[in-house]
Amino acid sequence: MIIAALARRELKEGDLSELSRLGMAAAEGPSLFALPGYEREKAWARLVANDVALWRQDKLEWSEVGSGALVYGPPGTGKTQFGQAFANALGLKFVSTTVGKWQKAGHPDDTLRAMHQSFAEAAAADGAVLFIDEFDSLGHRGMLHGERYQLYWQIVINEFLSLMTNLPDGVIVIGATNFRELIDPAVLRSGRIEEHFELSLPDDRTRFSATT
Numbered sequence: 001m002i003i004a005a006l007a008r009r010e011l012k013e014g015d016l017s018e019l020s021r022l023g024m025a026a027a028e029g030p031s032l033f034a035l036p037g038y039e040r041e042k043a044w045a046r047l048v049a050n051d052v053a054l055w056r057q058d059k060l061e062w063s064e065v066g067s068g069a070l071v072y073g074p075p076g077t078g079k080t081q082f083g084q085a086f087a088n089a090l091g092l093k094f095v096s097t098t099v100g101k102w103q104k105a106g107h108p109d110d111t112l113r114a115m116h117q118s119f120a121e122a123a124a125a126d127g128a129v130l131f132i133d134e135f136d137s138l139g140h141r142g143m144l145h146g147e148r149y150q151l152y153w154q155i156v157i158n159e160f161l162s163l164m165t166n167l168p169d170g171v172i173v174i175g176a177t178n179f180r181e182l183i184d185p186a187v188l189r190s191g192r193i194e195e196h197f198e199l200s201l202p203d204d205r206t207r208f209s210a211t212t
Helices: 001-009 013-021 041-057 079-090 101-102 110-124 145-167 204-211
Strands: 068-072 093-098 128-133 171-177 195-196
Touching: 041 079, 041 195, 068 079, 079 093, 079 128, 079 171, 093 101, 093 110, 101 110, 101 128, 110 128, 110 145, 110 171
Parallel strands: 068 171, 068 195, 093 128, 128 171
Antiparallel strands: none
8 A cells, every 4th residue: 555655646635544544453343432331431532532643643742642541340341342442443452461461470570571561562563552451460559468578569569650651652551450449549640540430230221232
């Protein structure tokens, strides 16, 4: 498509639009806007989608787009589905991980390395939603017991906060949890994970819409 465009004497507005879509990730599954329910989340997603479009056109700094959101609720409420559908709605790549994967090796250096790898993968995508499940497993510095474990989680949380503060352009972080109260308040402060959406099991009307 790029070669064909360069071979033309002039480019039309539609041609430029097609070229701009080359940088957008191919969607796997439906867009958030095509799903029933999620009304409050859709309103926020429309604002973010508009900002992402302006960012792609170099009309908006990424710092003005926003860094991320938290989705929480009991199992089976569609948190992962929301993350994928949100990425599709914005034309961004969906990068999924869990805090459990970061912790798998058990040593602080390995945990930090895995954390950095997830953020690096999202940064390399030129526009991505980094979906982090088991978000509460990051820990809460006010609820830790024992000097050894407190130091471990102090290091992990501080490094995560540093990554969020220096979030690469094009990366939006979506955290998912069943237990919002276990997340350190510093992680959820304004400028980091500042939007919070509670997901519940679909009602009868939403179930009906999903089947028609």
